[in-house]
Structures are given as C-alpha cells and as structure tokens.
Amino acid sequence: MADDVVIRPERDADHPVIAEVVRAAFVRHPDEVAEFVERIRASEQFIPELALVAEDSSGVIAHVMLSWVGVEGGSRTRILNLTPMSVRPDRQRMGVGTRLIRDALGRAETAGEPAVFVEGIPGYYPRFGFEQAKALGFISPNPKIPDEAFMVKRLPGYSPYLAGRIVYPAAFEALGASEGDAR
Numbered sequence: 001m002a003d004d005v006v007i008r009p010e011r012d013a014d015h016p017v018i019a020e021v022v023r024a025a026f027v028r029h030p031d032e033v034a035e036f037v038e039r040i041r042a043s044e045q046f047i048p049e050l051a052l053v054a055e056d057s058s059g060v061i062a063h064v065m066l067s068w069v070g071v072e073g074g075s076r077t078r079i080l081n082l083t084p085m086s087v088r089p090d091r092q093r094m095g096v097g098t099r100l101i102r103d104a105l106g107r108a109e110t111a112g113e114p115a116v117f118v119e120g121i122p123g124y125y126p127r128f129g130f131e132q133a134k135a136l137g138f139i140s141p142n143p144k145i146p147d148e149a150f151m152v153k154r155l156p157g158y159s160p161y162l163a164g165r166i167v168y169p170a171a172f173e174a175l176g177a178s179e180g181d182a183r
Helices: 012-025 030-041 096-110
Strands: 005-008 052-055 059-072 076-085 115-119 130-132 150-154 165-167
Touching: 005 096, 012 030, 012 059, 012 076, 030 059, 030 076, 052 096, 059 096, 076 096, 096 115
Parallel strands: 076 115
Antiparallel strands: 005 052, 052 059, 059 076, 059 165, 115 150, 130 150
C-alpha cells in the first residue's frame, strides 16, 4: 500500500465521494448500502469520530463506520458495531481495508470501549482478532445470520458480563439479514 494514505474522520464534504466508494465496493447492493450509511449517519447511533476515511492523492479510497447497536441482558445497553467497510475497487487488496479496520479498532480501544461487533466475512475478520460471538454468550440479532459471520473483537475492557442479545437499530432494518462485506 502506498505510504501516502491518510486515515481521518469523515467530513460533511466527503459524503458524496463516500457514497461513490460504497456503491463501487458493494456492486450487488450499491444503493442499499449507500443508503444504509446515510441512515446510520442520521441516527442517534452515529459516532462522528468513528466514521473514518482513507485517502490518498486520488481522494477518498475507503470508508468504515463504528456505530452503536443495542444489547439486551448484558451489563451495557449498547456496544460498538463495525459496518459497513468499503474500499474503492481499484485500491482493494492493497492493505487499505486492513489499515482502516486496525485504525478504527485502535480508536475504539483508546475510547475505552470493551468490544466491537461485526457481521462479516468469516475468512477476513478473524485476522483482526474477531471471534464467533455465540461462543462468548452473545445472541445474534437475526437467526438468519450464520454463526461464523456473527463476530466480536474483545478489547482490554471486555467482560463476560457484556454478553446478551445484540439488537440492531432501525437504521439496519432495510438491509438483508447478512449483507456481507466488501474489501
């Protein structure tokens, strides 16, 4: 990956190009996922400082969001969720997504958050320390989500008492049960 890639929080002026990156990355559901990003941004679950872009000399090339999802029955009522993660197709498989995810997880850890969830590709996310959430006592928000795609990354503040049923907020409702992920 080029050394000139910078990772920073998104700005309002980035929104149109972020939508283009998302649409290009999610070719099977471009409008659905771009609208999903907008719904998260417009919701109470949005965390501006954890909506990140990667940019190089060509502009914004990748985007990721950490936002809140609910937890029922655990020691907290909400926990971070990573979705969606998008990399412009001409910059995929160059380490941009990896760097963006590591940066987002580092920011979550610095903020003192105990864990991050993802519903994503089982062959991709374990390299970041994500593991099956069901094995740790978490209950999926939707029974159609395969166990191997429902994952959690434990951070230093993690406690087994966090376990409970994950509840997706209204912003997630228009997506299918398992949207997958683009890198």
